[in-house]
Amino acid sequence: MVLDHRQQRLDDLRAALSVVVYPVQVAVDLPVAAARWASESLATRRRLQEENLRLRARNLLLEAQNQKLAALEAENARLRELLHASRRVGERVLIAELLAVDLDPYRHRVVLDKGGRDGVRPGQPLVDAYGVMGQVVQVGPFSSIAMLISDPGHAIPVQVNRTGLRAIAYGTGESGRLLLPHLPRTADLREGDLLVTSGLGGRFPPGYPVGSITRIERDPGGAFTRAEARPAAHLARAREVLLVWTGDPLEGHGTSGGGTRDADRGQNGGVRR
Numbered sequence: 001m002v003l004d005h006r007q008q009r010l011d012d013l014r015a016a017l018s019v020v021v022y023p024v025q026v027a028v029d030l031p032v033a034a035a036r037w038a039s040e041s042l043a044t045r046r047r048l049q050e051e052n053l054r055l056r057a058r059n060l061l062l063e064a065q066n067q068k069l070a071a072l073e074a075e076n077a078r079l080r081e082l083l084h085a086s087r088r089v090g091e092r093v094l095i096a097e098l099l100a101v102d103l104d105p106y107r108h109r110v111v112l113d114k115g116g117r118d119g120v121r122p123g124q125p126l127v128d129a130y131g132v133m134g135q136v137v138q139v140g141p142f143s144s145i146a147m148l149i150s151d152p153g154h155a156i157p158v159q160v161n162r163t164g165l166r167a168i169a170y171g172t173g174e175s176g177r178l179l180l181p182h183l184p185r186t187a188d189l190r191e192g193d194l195l196v197t198s199g200l201g202g203r204f205p206p207g208y209p210v211g212s213i214t215r216i217e218r219d220p221g222g223a224f225t226r227a228e229a230r231p232a233a234h235l236a237r238a239r240e241v242l243l244v245w246t247g248d249p250l251e252g253h254g255t256s257g258g259g260t261r262d263a264d265r266g267q268n269g270g271v272r273r
Helices: 002-007 011-089
Strands: 092-101 109-112 125-127 132-139 144-148 154-160 166-171 178-184 194-197 209-218 224-231 240-245
Touching: 109 132, 109 240, 132 154, 154 209
Parallel strands: none
Antiparallel strands: 092 109, 092 240, 109 144, 125 132, 125 240, 132 144, 154 166, 154 194, 166 178, 178 224, 194 209, 209 224
């Protein structure tokens, strides 16, 4: 041992013995290393699973927020369109939201979140950013009911913007179609002609877009021409609308049907009876 300590006589022997003993050391350490590896693998897998769950929850939250932002963006776009429309209108207006929609195919009506306490009155015109939607027919203190121009019981005096030809546009029960049945046989009409309110009867102010001609049926042997039009307003998609005041705010107050006229003679615009 003294010679080995001073002169390292046994270094070669120790090196040879270490080579022989190494497999034994590896075999003895293998269970411990395997247990350590398994523990680390399980811990890593558990962390990955927990992280995956957190990321899924965060992704779900972000998707929900994104959907909400998309809805807010669409609402903002609609309100901007209404704001531009209110600037074009010129009269006093009030933004109202739709609370409910009547799904009866023969009754096209909507419930608004504005009523008598907001100054709403029967017969008041209803428009969106694109054109006339209808008129108020019933008013409560906090809400009101409006009839759309597509309702089979509704009629509105219109005129062709290009020629000034006056007519009555009737609702058909279809949100995308209005009917003009009693036009002169020689009427100057073209597909695409814009229909605007004529202002006759004082119910609707003149110049509001109502729709555009989509079809013309001429009967050479008949006395009248028949035409169909597509409403300019987004009747089936509107979420917010504009209530318009024209003339005396008290004018027409107390009526319940939105009009007492004979629409076929074109004396007033409103509900067909």
